[in-house]
Amino acid sequence: MLTTSIILQTKDRGEADEFVVFLSKDLGRLAGIAKNAKRSRIRFAGHLEPLSLVELLVRMRRKDDLVWIDESQVLDGHLNLRNSIQKIAWARYFGELISVFVPDAHPEPPLFEFFKSFLNEMDTSDLTPVQLIIEELRLLGILGYAPRFDACPVCGEAIAPGEHAHFSVYSGGTCHEKCLTPTDGITVNLSPGTLAVARRVLTLDRKAAARFRLHPQGLHELRTALSAFVKHLRGGQINSLVFMEKMQLP
Ligand SMILES: [Zn+2]
16 A cells, blocks of 8 residues: 655665665554665665655565565655754654654554654754754653643642742653652752743744743753653663764754
8 A cells, every 4th residue: 555654764674675664644653674675766766764754655564563665755855854963863853752652553643744744844944942842742742641741740739830840750740849759760850930931832833932932951951851751751762862962962
């Protein structure tokens, strides 16, 4: 069948074949083998690039969960995005979150539409650091891991305006100081101003969120909290996040 997909990852497999992980609009996240992809310019034409929006012709294999990829055609290669290492890093980070947290062969049209529109946005405009964090929060929400900023996940009560909050990776949200326990493990302080912005921007669309600014300390707090949160969810390292941290990308 033909299916619109976004390539998440590719790996050489022998001399001529390529192993490809992709997110299909109709089939969900899948892995497949593109036979002779590196040789057949007619069927693939070097089109199996991570982050490209493609049309794939796929066929189920009997023996395992992999599919055969017989042909591919690029719909959007996101060439502008590829000129910026920061944009590539963010897009690959989102792709890795999808690879890691989405079960195999489980179609999720809202997730596909989100990632497609995010890549298009990254390709055609420059998102501010606040906007990028909002996109990350939206993605986590679609994946079923929305962190909570409105009420304390332990006691259920709101965090009062002006009150310092502690982001607990274990509880998945901002808690009152009194609600933290030693088992919470990693916690990150969120100052009242940072918390207010995090709450406010989540109610806005992409355009309106562009007008919001956050001071470097606030961005740092949110980044630290979210990085610790996704690592906790993963139970290990997220490679693209390590890269972003090493490069000190905003
Ligand atoms: Zn509480």
